[in-house]
Amino acid sequence: MESRPKKKRANLRDVAKAAGVSVATVSRVLNSPKAVSEETRLRVQEVIGMLHFVPSAAARAINSGRTRVVGALVPTLDNAIFSRFLAALEKHLAKHGLSLVVATTSDDPEIETEKAKGLVDIGAEALIVSGIAHSPDFDRLIEQTRLPVIATSYFEKSYHLPTVGYDNAGASRLALNFLLAAGHKNIAVVHGPVKSNDRTQARLSGLKNPVSSHTLQMFETDISVEGGCAATLRILERDTVFTAILCFSDVLAMGALFELQRHQIRVPDEMSLVGIDDLPFSSCTFPEITTIHLPVARMGEATAQAVVHWLDTQVAPKSVLLEAELIVRNSTRELN
Known part of the structure; x- marks a missing residue:
């Protein structure tokens, strides 16, 4: 049994022929409908619907000079x-x-x-x-x-x-100043890869304060929940007793929260935690994560x-x- 040939997709010329107008007129109906009389526009639109014609992006680009x-x-x-x-x-x-x-x-x-x-x-x-x-x-x-x-x-x-x-420097500085005002002196900073990431570099620059009395230690990791977990594990293995962790993203803060809970370290009673981003999940964790809202x-x-x-x-x-x-x-x- 012979298979039926597939119907060819209607093109601009098919519409023009069925509507009794030129290809240019059909193009104007599609791209500049106000340039065509209402009677012609309605006739062309009726044929477009009847033939199930859908103009391609390539055709529009040829006619208008724009891909959009x-x-x-x-x-x-x-x-x-x-x-x-x-x-x-x-x-x-x-x-x-x-x-x-x-x-x-x-x-x-x-x-x-x-x-x-x-x-x-x-x-x-x-x-x-x-x-x-x-x-x-x-x-x-x-x-x-x-x-x-x-x-x-x-x-x-x-x-x-x-x-x-x-x-970005101002965002990290805002988070740091909040922790300092709350009395935190030893703060661990968890951030993503520095190489080729100017946003991370700028956030690190926002933490520089030559006359400060606090101590910051940096922990670089992948920007992921797993990365936040891994960095927090390294923090807990250090001899320094940190009272706060500042993460450069809420994704990292989520991982940090998970790892702290895994080690039965209570947040915020034993460790304060701050993120940057204000992603939707940050207000749904337990406890909810203090963060810097980025619009x-x-x-x-x-x-x-x-x-x-x-x-x-x-x-x-x-x-x-x-x-x-x-x-x-x-x-x-x-x-x-």
């Missing part, structure tokens, strides 16, 4: 902070008819450059990156293509690209606005500083 695609390069999708940022970014780009394509870089400048080239190849009209530390090859690519690029998760007014983010969803919205402004006006937007905020919960206490 924006590329985002982020270190990972495993961390909820990037997921929240991307969700807000995509939502607000979609309001302006822009589609988001995401690529992960593992915080590796070389991978970032290759992924950026791939986004350029598919016609991305703008790129969004994390931080301000990028390889010379990436900078040359941007200079060559002259693409709009917004750097996020970092505020630096003097950077050669617009930035939308927060003061990640607002960053996604502001980044979308910056991209739309740049694409519409061909003028680079100004950098945007988003304020961090201390959220005090039950994982910290004042020392007597």
Whole structure:
């Protein structure tokens, strides 16, 4: 028994022929409907529905000269902070008819450059990156293509690209000052890999105080719950008696909390714990984690606005500083 041939997907010419108009008219109905009479527009739209015609992105790009695609390069999708940022970014780009394509870089400048080239190849009209530390090859690519690029998760007014983010040094300083004011002198600091991560480097710089009377010890680990557990185990093995742990992310703080509970160390009675991010789960743990709120969803919205402004006006937007905020919960206490 012979199989029936699959129906061919309707294209622009099929619609034009069935509606009795030119291909250009169908294109105007799709891209600039106000430029077509109501009678013609309704007839073409009726045929589009009858033929189940769906215009392809490639066809729209040929006709309009635009792909309406924006590329985002982020270190990972495993961390909820990037997921929240991307969700807000995509939502607000979609309001302006822009589609988001995401690529992960593992915080590796070389991978970032290759992924950026791939986004350029598919016609991305703008790129969004994390931080301000990028390889010379990436900078040359941007200079060559002259693409709009917004750097996020970092505020630096003097950077050669617009930035939308927060003061990372200020965020860690806010957490440290809170612990110092509560009487903590020996504090363990748990942070992610320093290499190629300017956000972590900036947060470390925010802890420097040459006239301080407190002691800080740094513990580098992977930014994961497992990494937080491993770093806390190392903290507990030290001879120093720490009274507080400051984690550079809530993900690390979650791991620290688990490891402390595994060793039956009560939080905050025997150890205070502070994170940075204010991820949703931080208010659901027991005890709830004191943290620094970073306005990640607002960053996604502001980044979308910056991209739309740049694409519409061909003028680079100004950098945007988003304020961090201390959220005090039950994982910290004042020392007597």
